[in-house]
Amino acid sequence: RSGKLVDALTKADQYLAAKPRDPQMRFWQAFIFEQMGQPDMALQVYLDLTREYPELAEPFNNLGVIYAAKGDYPNAKAALDNALRANPKYGAAHENMGDLLVNMARQSYERSLAVDDKKRGIAQKIERLKPVLDLTQDKP
Numbered sequence: 001r002s003g004k005l006v007d008a009l010t011k012a013d014q015y016l017a018a019k020p021r022d023p024q025m026r027f028w029q030a031f032i033f034e035q036m037g038q039p040d041m042a043l044q045v046y047l048d049l050t051r052e053y054p055e056l057a058e059p060f061n062n063l064g065v066i067y068a069a070k071g072d073y074p075n076a077k078a079a080l081d082n083a084l085r086a087n088p089k090y091g092a093a094h095e096n097m098g099d100l101l102v103n104m105a106r107q108s109y110e111r112s113l114a115v116d117d118k119k120r121g122i123a124q125k126i127e128r129l130k131p132v133l134d135l136t137q138d139k140p
Contacts (some may be wrong), residue, residue: 005036023053031061039066041094057087065096073104099136106133 012029016022030045043066049059064079077100083093106129113122 005032007051008032009036021052022085023049023059027056027059027062030059034062034066039069042066049058050073051077054082057083057093060086061090061093061096064093064100068096068103070098073100073107076100077104102129102136105129 009029009032011071012025012032015025016029018027026045026049030042030049033039033045043063046059046063047067049056050063053059054109060083062084064076067073067076067079077097079099080100083090087093091096093102106126109122109126109129113119113126116122
């Protein structure tokens with residue numbers, strides 16, 4: 001919380017040396033990697049957690065956010081679907097899914113416009129999405 005990410009990661013690593021399967025500490029380790037700007041390291045930890053603990057929604061949610069940030073919308077959607085399957089009342093996963101779907105809609109409209117640029121209605125839909133897309137910045 002104090003922003004001392006290197007110290008936090010060192011402590012997480014020390015803890016995990018003694019208890020390598022602890023899912024909560026592994027989750028925090030991945031979260032610290034994200035905060036340090038190392039999404040690929042976080043992604044690997046989240047992937048491992050989702051394989052070993054498929055009943056936990058949080059790793060799937062964070063995995064979905066990382067995939068979405070990379071523009072990998074199909075994997076992001078699959079991860080968020082799994083998060084919501086694990087916990088249908090997980091508000092953050094619902095929000096992230098909404099953000100993802102808005103971005104997927106934009107992507108589909110842009111592809112449609114690329115195929116047929118004479119359809120003015122598509123450009124209007126993209127324009128109307130822009131205020132919502134602005135709210136999803138730094139999100140899926």
